[in-house]
Amino acid sequence: MDFRKRDNVSVDCVIFGLDSYGLNILLRNRKLNMFNDDFPVIDDWVIAGGPVIISKTLGETADLIFKSITGLNAFNRIQFHTYGNPSRLKSEKDLLWIRSQGLKRQTMTIAYYYTQPKESIVLKNSDFKWFPLKSLPDLGFDHKRIINDAHEDLKQKIMVDPVIFDLMPVKFTLNELQLAFESILEVELDNRNFRKKVLNKAYIVPLNQTKKGSAKKPSKLYVFSRDVYDKVTETDYIINI
Template identity: 70%
Template sequence: MDFRKLDNVSVNCIIFGLGSDGLYVLLQKRTLNMFRDDFPIIDDWIITGERAFISKTLEESANTIFKSITNLSEFNRIQFRTYGNSSSLKTDKDLLWVKSHGLKVQSMTIAYYFVQPKKSATLTTDQFKWFSIKSLPDLGFDHYDIINDAHEDVKKKIMVEPVIFDFLPYKFTLNELQIAFEAVLNIELDNRNFRKKALKKIYIVPLNETKKGNAKKPSKLYAFSRDVYDKVTEKESMINF
């Protein structure tokens, strides 16, 4: 394999995770201290990214980044936008970071996002940390805008594609499905109306299993059937709220 990388093309991976208390994004710590008064100290967070490999496709490069961070081998990857790096250099810190890493100022970034249950990812290093989408730290470059763009794309896609099920374990309750929609869309849904409409979706398949919890009555478990979904000739909105 050719391990050389393109010097003007990078791949950024926005990693979303659904927790019990909302939607999270995984960020990488960015630190640099040149120990000179005329250079700023860098201590903030960024979206994880790497220059694209010459011998790999962009998708393969994104997969490599994601797997190296989370240890996950099964996932859904969505490319949503391309950015020009020259417009992302917001501060002197950004410019210093780029130059110190031997990167070109004039380059482009292809952005992907991945979604999964937050607890399913086993982080391989303490350089990464989950942050609530509602409470992001100081970010380098234009990464706040990129995260916002990715979030907006997720919100659109979960209404017309089965992306929401990637946020959930294979077996889930209808309450967990509702919480997933509410967390990603940042809205509140009527429980009775949601359950009624969800049960009409033939690709949300009831299982002969229940999940025990704090409630007196165990909750029935369901699974998403990709085979059934693919056979539906007229695709409707995932949930008509």
């Protein structure tokens, strides 16, 4: 396999993970110390990414990066934006990092995001760590903007596409589904109204199973049926909030 890389085209991967506390982002620790007072010490966080492999497509390169971090072979990927502004890298730390890696300052980045249940990802590299979307650390490059753009695209997608079920466990309760919508959309939903709308969706299928929790009464479990969803009208909202 040809592993030569394009020195001015890269892919960045925003990896979303959802748990009971909300939406999370997987970040990599970026460190560099030149042990010279003339250069700043770099110790911040960035999203996963890297140069495009010449023998691979953009998506294949992104998938290789994702697999190397998670070990997963089945995943959900969405391309959402391209960043090519020649002045997108400005800070002293970013410019130092680029020079230290032998990369070009003007690089075009094609950005993707991955939607997975957080519990399904077992990290293979200790440099990576999950952070709640609401409390991100100091970020390098223009990655704060990329994460914000990914989040905005995800907000739009979950209203008209079944992307939210990629973030959910296969079996879920209605409360878990409501919390997922609330976490991503950053809104508070009326419980009774939400349940009524969900139960009208034929592709959200009840199971003869329950999940035990802190409540006295176990919660009924549901699954998302792709087969049923594919048969409904294209204009049907996932949940018309």
